Amino acid sequence: MIEYKELSKARVAIVGLGLMGGSLAMALKNKCELVLGVDTDPETISYALENGIVERASTKIDELLQVANVIILAVPVRSILQIIRELPAYHPEGAIVMDIGSTKRAVTAALNELPEQFDPIGGHPMCGKENLTIFNADPQIFQDAAFAFSPLERTTEKARLFACQLAECIGAKQIVVEAETHDDWTAATSHLPFLLSMALAHSTPAEVAPLVGPGFKGNVRLAGTPGSMMLDVLRTNQDNVLKHCENYIAMLTTITKLIEASEFEKLSELIETGRLKKEYFTKGGKQ
Numbered sequence: 001m002i003e004y005k006e007l008s009k010a011r012v013a014i015v016g017l018g019l020m021g022g023s024l025a026m027a028l029k030n031k032c033e034l035v036l037g038v039d040t041d042p043e044t045i046s047y048a049l050e051n052g053i054v055e056r057a058s059t060k061i062d063e064l065l066q067v068a069n070v071i072i073l074a075v076p077v078r079s080i081l082q083i084i085r086e087l088p089a090y091h092p093e094g095a096i097v098m099d100i101g102s103t104k105r106a107v108t109a110a111l112n113e114l115p116e117q118f119d120p121i122g123g124h125p126m127c128g129k130e131n132l133t134i135f136n137a138d139p140q141i142f143q144d145a146a147f148a149f150s151p152l153e154r155t156t157e158k159a160r161l162f163a164c165q166l167a168e169c170i171g172a173k174q175i176v177v178e179a180e181t182h183d184d185w186t187a188a189t190s191h192l193p194f195l196l197s198m199a200l201a202h203s204t205p206a207e208v209a210p211l212v213g214p215g216f217k218g219n220v221r222l223a224g225t226p227g228s229m230m231l232d233v234l235r236t237n238q239d240n241v242l243k244h245c246e247n248y249i250a251m252l253t254t255i256t257k258l259i260e261a262s263e264f265e266k267l268s269e270l271i272e273t274g275r276l277k278k279e280y281f282t283k284g285g286k287q
Contacts, residue, residue: 001253002093003030005084005165005167006158006161006162006165007028007031007032007162007165007169008031008032009033010032010033010034010069010070010071010096010148010162011032011033011034011067011068011069011070012028012035012036012068012070012071012072012134012205012210013036013037013038013064013065013067013068013071013072014035014036014037014038014054014072014074015038015061015071015072015073015074015075015083016030016038016039016041016058016073016074016075016079017037017044017048017054017074017134017138017234018038018041018044018074018075018134019129019131019134019137019138020074020100020125020128020135021037021072021074021075021100021259022044022048022133022134022137023052023137023138023139023141024072024074024100024125024139024142024144025037025053025137026053026057026112026137026138027046027085027139027142027169028166028169029052029053029139029170029172030068032268034055034056034068034241035054035055035089035226036054036056036057036064036067036082036261037053037054037056037057037058037060037064038059038060038064038065038194039057039059039134040059042059042173043132044133045059045162045253047055047135047262048134049067049132051281053131053134053137061083061090061133062089062090062183063088063195064089065087065090065095066090066091066093067237068091068095069077069095069096070089070095070096070097071087071095071096071097071098071100071272072098072099072100073097073098073100073101074099074100074259075101075169076101076228076229076232077101077102077103077106077107077232077235077236077280078161078163078232078233079232079235080099080101080107080110081106081107082113083099083109084099084101084107084110084113084114085110086112087114087118087274088115092117093117093226094115094116094117094119095118095119096116096118096119096120096158096159097111097114097118097119097120097121097122098120098121098123098166099111099122099123099125100123100125100164101124101181102124102186102190102191102229102232102233102237103182103184103186103232103236103237104148104150104179105123105179105234105236105237106126106184106236107122107179107236108120108122108179108271109179109263110152110219111276112152112154114122114126114193116154118156119147119155119156119158119159120154120155121150121151121155121158121159121160122149122150122151122179122182123147123148123149123150123163124143124147124148124150124182124186125142125146125147125148125172125189126145126146126148126189127141127142127145127172128141128184130221130222130223130224130225132225132226132229133222139170140171141287142170142172143170144171144172144173145172145173145174146172146173146284147166147167147170147172147173147174148176148177148182149167149174149177150173150176150177150178150179150182151163151176151267154283158245165185170264171273176272177178183236183237183240184240184243185265186237186240186241187241188204188244188247189229189242189247191233191237191240191244192241192245192248193220193222193243194222194223194225194230194233195245196219196248197219197221197222198217198222198223200219200220201220201223204216235253237264238250254270255267255270258270
């Protein structure tokens with residue numbers, strides 16, 4: 001069994017015990033010195049304690065953070081930004097601070113403003129479900145998923161090593177990427193797909209529901225994601241989302257014109273290259 005020394009010494013406080021925070025707490029069970037949980041919802045706290053997801057939990061962030069030497073922020077992006085501003089009051093001695101939010105530029109900029117006793121690093125596991133509560137938490141969602149880390153210039157080797165061990169022990173694949181690149185890539189691979197799913201749900205006539213099959217259900221799955229999370233994502237990654245929306249609209253316009261002109265041979269070529277691209281992306285960029 002691999003020994004993760006930095007991880008085994010960690011007293012981890014996870015702020016936000018929704019789908020991602022709850023799943024991470026479950027995946028870290030018995031791998032850290034202590035796993036603590038903070039959430040504003042009393043029912044979530046009760047569920048986490050009753051099911052042994054965390055060892056200690058509270059609805060009050062100031063009650064537990066000082067016990068921790070690692071703080072993981074697992075709430076929507078704008079809440080992450082608010083908590084970062086408040087961290088020096090909650091934990092004067094400092095700690096490793098990692099977020100697992102869906103955008104990185106605004107978060108890493110805020111992390112960079114923390115006092116020197118904090119050791120910050122941005123993070124984002126590329127996995128999840130459209131149902132976000134702890135009642136849907138599953139430690140297996142990290143298996144073989146990409147876990148992006150965006151270190152700051154000030155991030156120490158200790159924090160980098162902790163992040164690496166965290167990803168390895170939960171079964172994820174570590175990818176180190178700058179915050180700017182992360183936000184560009186996730187706009188294409190995560191944020192735009194949500195908008196497409198939502199647009200399809202809106203544009204499909206209600207009367208076709210009896211003939212809905214697995215293909216349609218798969219395509220509209222992301223439309224079930226609550227706006228409380230997605231609006232923060234769109235607010236903090238607006239420029240990249242708009243760029244990839246424009247790229248998509250241009251391709252959809254091309255397809256529409258080919259159909260209008262009955263250019264089915266050209267459309268067939270486009271379908272085939274699309275199929276090959278699908279294989280490329282599903283293999284993680286490997287030929």
